[in-house]
Amino acid sequence: QQPVQSPQAVILREGEDAVINCSSSKALYSVHWYRQKHGEAPVFLMILLKGGEQKGHEKISASFNEKKQQSSLYLTASQLSYSGTYFCGTYQTGANNLFFGTGTRLTVIP
Amino acid sequence: NAGVMQNPRHLVRRRGQEARLRCSPMKGHSHVYWYRQLPEEGLKFMVYLQKENIIDESGMPKERFSAEFPKEGPSILRIQQVVRGDSAAYFCASSPQAGRETQYFGPGTRLLVL
Numbered sequence: 001q002q003p004v005q006s007p008q009a010v011i012l013r014e015g016e017d018a019v020i021n022c023s024s025s026k027a028l029y030s031v032h033w034y035r036q037k038h039g040e041a042p043v044f045l046m047i048l049l050k051g052g053e054q055k056g057h058e059k060i061s062a063s064f065n066e067k068k069q070q071s072s073l074y075l076t077a078s079q080l081s082y083s084g085t086y087f088c089g090t091y092q093t094g095a096n097n098l099f100f101g102t103g104t105r106l107t108v109i110p
Numbered sequence: 111n112a113g114v115m116q117n118p119r120h121l122v123r124r125r126g127q128e129a130r131l132r133c134s135p136m137k138g139h140s141h142v143y144w145y146r147q148l149p150e151e152g153l154k155f156m157v158y159l160q161k162e163n164i165i166d167e168s169g170m171p172k173e174r175f176s177a178e179f180p181k182e183g184p185s186i187l188r189i190q191q192v193v194r195g196d197s198a199a200y201f202c203a204s205s206p207q208a209g210r211e212t213q214y215f216g217p218g219t220r221l222l223v224l
Contacts, residue, residue, distance in 0.1 A: 002152075032212065041201060041215040042153065087152060089213075096166040097143065098213060100153040 001026060003090045005101035012078045012108050020073040020104045022088030031064050031071040032089040032098060035082075042087060045073075078108045112137065114204050114216035115184075122222045129189040129196070131219045135204030142185040143203045143213055144177060153201065159185060192223045 003024040010018055022031065030049045034042035048064035048071060060082075064071045071090075075082055085105045089098035115134040123129050135142050140161055145153040155169040159179040170177065174192075179185040189196055199220050203213035 034215075041217045044212055044214060047212050089153075097155045097158050097169070099155065100145075102152045 001092065001099050003088055003099060003101040005086075005088060005104050007104060008102070009105040010107070012082075012106065014080060014108055014110055015077050018075045018078060018106060020075075020086050020088075020106070021070065022072070022090070022101055023068070023070045024090050024092070024099075026069065026090075026092040028064075028066060028069050029091040029093050029095075031062075032091075033062055033071075033073050034087045034089065035084045036087065036103075037084040045086075075106070078106075080108050080110065082106060083108045114139075114202060114214055116202050116216035116219050118219060119217060120220045120222070122224060123192050124224050125193055126191050129192050129221055129223075131187040131189075131200050131202075131221070132184040133187070133202030133204075133216055134184040135202075136206075136214055139204035139206050139214075141205045141207065141211075142179050143205075144185075144187050145201045145203065147199045147201060147218075149198075156187070189221075192221075194223045197221055197223045 003022050006021045012018055032047050033045040036042040050066040059076045062073045085103045087103050088101045114136055117132050142159045144156040147153050157170050157177045158166040162181050174190045176188045199218045201218045202216045205211040205213050
């Protein structure tokens with residue numbers, strides 16, 4: 001039931017782009033993206049509902065393909081502040097709770 | 111508007127003692143979720159509660175763990191007779207409506223069992 005994220009880790013230089021993928025073997029109602037910095041709470045980034053949405057948040061955007069049960073998070077022109085671990089959380093159809101992926105550790109270096 | 115509050119932020123217990131973790135949801139939120147996170151791992155769902163009701167406890171260990179969300183006061187996650195394997199960060203999240211709404215996380219309680 002836990003979604004699978006890829007890659008597990010990525011290192012970027014400032015200004016570079018990255019894509020983080022999240023896939024599930026179950027039918028999904030929604031996908032939620034969070035960023036967590038070391039020792040801190042996860043911070044909500046965005047929610048995507050079924051219907052093939054794509055949303056944007058400054059230079060961070062995401063897409064959700066419900067037919068493929070996949071979501072991707074796009075980070076463009078990365079900044080040092082983007083460093084952290086990114087988690088996708090999925091609401092499966094009929095479930096009451098979020099299932100979180102294993103996380104993608106993103107490190108942005110100068 | 112205060113966010114989700116958790117206390118204590120750090121808790122040290124010896125094996126066999128009890129740990130009580132508290133969570134006050136955001137104002138206007140009546141749905142609370144508890145998650146456990148081991149070092150370098152993801153968030154594992156434990157339990158979902160509404161006021162005075164446990165909605166889903168499918169992620170809770172069968173023994174020693176319990177949770178409540180009384181009509182008045184914070185939600186409490188209780189771990190009896192703690193063992194070293196209980197050492198983890200415990201996060202609480204809240205949402206305004208049922209199930210599929212955005213969940214907002216508290217700062218977490220880091221439990222260390224000696």
